[in-house]
Structure formats: C-alpha cells, structure tokens
Amino acid sequence: MRVCVIGTGYVGLVTGVCLAHIGHNVICVDNNEEKVKLMKSGQSPIYEPGLSKLMHESADVGRLEFTVDLATGVAHGEVLFIAVGTPALPTGESDTRYVEAVARSIGTNLYQGYKVIVNKSTVPIGSGDWVRMIVMDGLNERPNNGKVEFDVVSNPEFLREGSAVYDTFNPERIVLGSNSNKAIAMMQELYSPLVERKFANNTALNPVPVVVTDLNSAEMIKYAANAFLATKISFINEVANICDRVGADITQVAKGIGLDSRIGNKFLQAGIGWGGSCFPKDILALIHTATDYGYETELLNAAVAVNKHQRLIVIEKLQQELKILKGKTIGLLGLTFKPNTDDMRDAPSLVIIEQLNRLGAKVKAYDPIVSQSGLSHGLSGVIIEANPEMLADSCDALVLVTGWQEFLKLDFERMASLMVSPVIIDGRNFLNRSQLEFFGFRYLGIGR
Numbered sequence: 468m469r470v471c472v473i474g475t476g477y478v479g480l481v482t483g484v485c486l487a488h489i490g491h492n493v494i495c496v497d498n499n500e501e502k503v504k505l506m507k508s509g510q511s512p513i514y515e516p517g518l519s520k521l522m523h524e525s526a527d528v529g530r531l532e533f534t535v536d537l538a539t540g541v542a543h544g545e546v547l548f549i550a551v552g553t554p555a556l557p558t559g560e561s562d563t564r565y566v567e568a569v570a571r572s573i574g575t576n577l578y579q580g581y582k583v584i585v586n587k588s589t590v591p592i593g594s595g596d597w598v599r600m601i602v603m604d605g606l607n608e609r610p611n612n613g614k615v616e617f618d619v620v621s622n623p624e625f626l627r628e629g630s631a632v633y634d635t636f637n638p639e640r641i642v643l644g645s646n647s648n649k650a651i652a653m654m655q656e657l658y659s660p661l662v663e664r665k666f667a668n669n670t671a672l673n674p675v676p677v678v679v680t681d682l683n684s685a686e687m688i689k690y691a692a693n694a695f696l697a698t699k700i701s702f703i704n705e706v707a708n709i710c711d712r713v714g715a716d717i718t719q720v721a722k723g724i725g726l727d728s729r730i731g732n733k734f735l736q737a738g739i740g741w742g743g744s745c746f747p748k749d750i751l752a753l754i755h756t757a758t759d760y761g762y763e764t765e766l767l768n769a770a771v772a773v774n775k776h777q778r779l780i781v782i783e784k785l786q787q788e789l790k791i792l793k794g795k796t797i798g799l800l801g802l803t804f805k806p807n808t809d810d811m812r813d814a815p816s817l818v819i820i821e822q823l824n825r826l827g828a829k830v831k832a833y834d835p836i837v838s839q840s841g842l843s844h845g846l847s848g849v850i851i852e853a854n855p856e857m858l859a860d861s862c863d864a865l866v867l868v869t870g871w872q873e874f875l876k877l878d879f880e881r882m883a884s885l886m887v888s889p890v891i892i893d894g895r896n897f898l899n900r901s902q903l904e905f906f907g908f909r910y911l912g913i914g915r
C-alpha cells in the first residue's frame with residue numbers, strides 16, 4: 468500500500484521505516500529541513516536500536532523516501548499517518564497545534580480519491596471528529612475541491628523508546644478506532660503482515676489481537692494504558708518509601724507480589740519515578756480532560772504527586788549521607804529518561820540537576836549517548852564528562868539515574884579510588900549492591 472507518515476520523530480520515523488520494511492511504499496514528511504536532509508543522507512535523527520539499518524535497506528530498494536513537501540506525501544499516500552508531537556501546555560492540556568496544522572494542510576492538499584487519515588499522535592478524546600472538521604476546513608479553503616473522500620482512524624501507538632523497532636514488529640495488540648468499516652478494512656490490510664507475525668521474532672504465536680473500537684474509545688485506550696502504567700510505578704514507589712522506613716526490601720516485596728498473575732511483575736521496579744515524553748504529559752492530559760467534564764481524578768492526581776516527590780528522594784538520601792550539599796560534587800550516571808534512547812524530555816535527571824544546583828552542589832554527569840554525541844541536549848548546570856572515570860574523579864557521591872546496561876560493567880573499584888568519598892545512590896535499584904560494597908562503596912538503594 469502507499470503510505471504517508473507526517474512527523475518523523477520517535478513514533479513517525481519508526482512507523483514509516485517498519486511499514487516500508489514489511490513491503491509498503493512509504494513517504495515520510497517532516498517540516499524540519501535539517502532532519503529531512505539528515506534522513507535523505509541515510510542518517511537517523513534519533514537513537515533507536517536497529518532503526519538505521521532498516522532505514523538504509525528500505526531506502527536502497529526505493530520503498531522509503533523523505534521530504535519536506537506535505538503535498539507530495541498526501542498525493543502519494545492512500546493512508547496518511549499524523550505522527551506529530553502533542554506536548555503538554557502549562558495547564559496540563561495537550562497542545563494539539565501541530566496536529567491541527569497538519570490536518571489543515573492535508574485538507575488543502577487532498578484531491579480526488581479516497582484516503583484514510585490516521586491519528587497516531589496521542590490526542591485528547593474527541594480529536595478524531597475534530598481532525599475531520601479541520602481537514603474539511605482545509606478542503607473548503609480552496610476552490611473546486613472536486614470529489615474528495617476520506618475517513619479518520621485513531622490508531623494509538625504503544626511502542627517503547629529504546630525498543631521501538633522490536634515493539635513495532637511484535638505488538639501486543641493493535642487498536643483501530645473509526646466509524647468507517649472501509650477505513651478499518653484498509654488499516655487491517657496495512658497491518659496484516661504484523662498481525663500474522665510474518666516479521667515477529669516468534670511466528671508460532673497466535674495472530675496479534677486487533678481491537679476495533681469507536682474513535683473515542685481508541686483515544687481513551689491510549690490514555691488509560693499510560694495512566695495505569697504510571698500509577699503502577701507510583702504505587703510501587705510508595706511501597707518502597709514505606710519499606711525504607713520499616714526496614715523491608717522493595718526488590719523482595721516486588722518479587723513476592725509480582726508472581727501473583729493478577730498483579731504481574733512488570734513495572735514493579737521501584738526507583739526515582741517515571742518521566743519521558745509520554746507518561747507525564749498523557750496523565751496530565753487525561754486529568755485535564757476529566758476536569759473539563761466535571762470529574763476530579765483523585766487517584767491520578769495522587770500518582771502524579773507521588774512521582775513528583777520520588778524524583779527528589781535521591782536528594783534526601785544525599786543530604787542524609789553528606790549533610791551539607793553546598794560545595795560538594797555529585798556525579799550522575801545517566802541522563803536520559805531511560806536507557807537505549809537519547810530522549811531527554813521530562814527526564815528525572817533534569818529535576819535532580821536543578822535541585823542540586825539550587826543547593827549549591829557542583830553536578831557532573833556521564834551518559835553513554837549524551838557524552839558521545841558532543842551535544843548539550845539543552846542541558847545547563849551540569850558538566851558532561853567523557854567517561855565514567857572522569858565522572859568519578861573528585862566526586863563526593865554518585866547517583867545512578869538511568870539503568871544503562873553498560874553501567875553494570877563499570878570499573879567501580881577504580882572509580883571508588885578516584886572519589887572523595889565512595890557513596891553511591893542507586894536510583895533504579897539496578898547495580899550489584901554486594902559488589903559495590905566489596906569495593907568500599909556506601910550503597911543506598913530505593914526502598915531497600
């Protein structure tokens with residue numbers, strides 16, 4: 468099928484590349500000229516394992532192109548994905564101005580034939596009908612629009628940054644919301660190779676469940692999923708904080724409750740809280756929507772409040788160990804909001820840096836991606852070190868912020884010898900405690 472993906476960020480680029488890989492003919496559109504130039508030259512503007520290789524393969528066989536020209540993409544695609552960002556406004560409401568701009572431009576560039584317009588961006592409930600209206604407005608802005616037919620589908624995305632390519636080929640479900648059977652049938656055809664697991668790592672599994680709903684329910688599924696996961700993490704973090712006080716070990720507690728199939732063992736790792744480009748903004752957007760409709764979300768408000776406090780727990784632990792932080796040097800292991808991504812949006816590290824700066828500490832950091840990129844990533848108040856030894860040098864304490872696999876293999880013995888005092892706060896309960904203690908570290912985890 469002919470596909471156009473508008474917006475080539477973490478979702479759009481992965482979607483476009485994976486759809487090209489399974490045989491579709493894809494044009495990716497972005498209004499960021501630098502990005503498009505980079506992608507045309509064969510480089511991925513984001514770090515995502517496996518993505519660059521697939522990008523090259525499909526571009527080489529002519530199934531994947533990049534352009535800044537939306538009209539070309541719209542003319543090409545039978546299916547048009549909207550995958551632009553929907554960041555949070557200061558009110559918590561979702562900022563839908565990029566979706567609006569794209570929907571309007573689709574309208575002004577639609578000519579004869581039938582198109583399926585797919586909302587892959589996470590958009591507030593009710594956006595499907597709103598997008599239809601904006602596309603119609605765009606259509607009506609130009610004379611003689613002829614016979615144009617289109618339907619809108621909500622197809623929320625559940626990929627995880629850091630394993631986005633894997634997740635796209637191995638989805639746990641595909642959600643399609645629309646009032647049009649014709650549009651749903653086209654989407655089912657588009658995804659049939661994924662549903663039949665032709666590109667999955669375990670083809671013996673049953674077909675991927677496709678959940679067909681109305682527009683509003685599909686939009687709600689995305690928000691409900693993220694709100695649930697964020698709440699689950701806040702729950703285990705709250706239990707960890709109680710463990711810290713009563714002398715229980717949250718890692719053992721999580722194992723003990725996670726074996727109950729009604730609970731499950733995922734998202735039960737206590738730490739410094741959730742961040743990133745999705746959970747924080749999506750939970751706030753859901754709270755905002757509920758408020759608009761006269762409902763107060765007490766549980767979701769509490770999940771947000773617990774998370775806000777959780778990010779500061781490492782500061783409390785540093786104060787407990789070092790007392791005065793003014794004039795101390797703190798080294799952060801990891802900056803990105805989670806491993807295997809270069810995404811810094813709403814990363815807990817940002818709050819930790821800000822608080823340490825406010826308390827007069829000097830902050831240094833080493834992150835496998837940020838340190839190697841040589842880019843500032845918009846960071847201030849932190850010295851980016853080139854390697855873990857340089858980070859440890861003259862530090863009063865280290866804080867593990869992101870659970871990068873390579874941190875498990877660091878030369879902690881040497882790092883301890885370079886520090887003023889070998890203290891480590893393991894913000895993700897990720898490191899090997901007994902090994903660190905053997906090397907002379909004073910180790911503090913979260914809830915253990």
Ligand code: NAD
Binds near residue numbers: 473553745
């Ligand atoms: P992103 O910020 O990484 O990418 C958005 C892209 O859209 C950028 O490249 C930007 O240049 C482009 N863009 C903006 N306006 C445009 C326009 N008018 N025309 C063409 N291109 C335009 O965003 P993202 O992280 O990929 O997220 C996209 C959407 O998917 C959001 O709604 C997000 O909530 C949702 N989502 C994200 C993830 C994730 O892990 N990042 C997961 C699931 C859902």
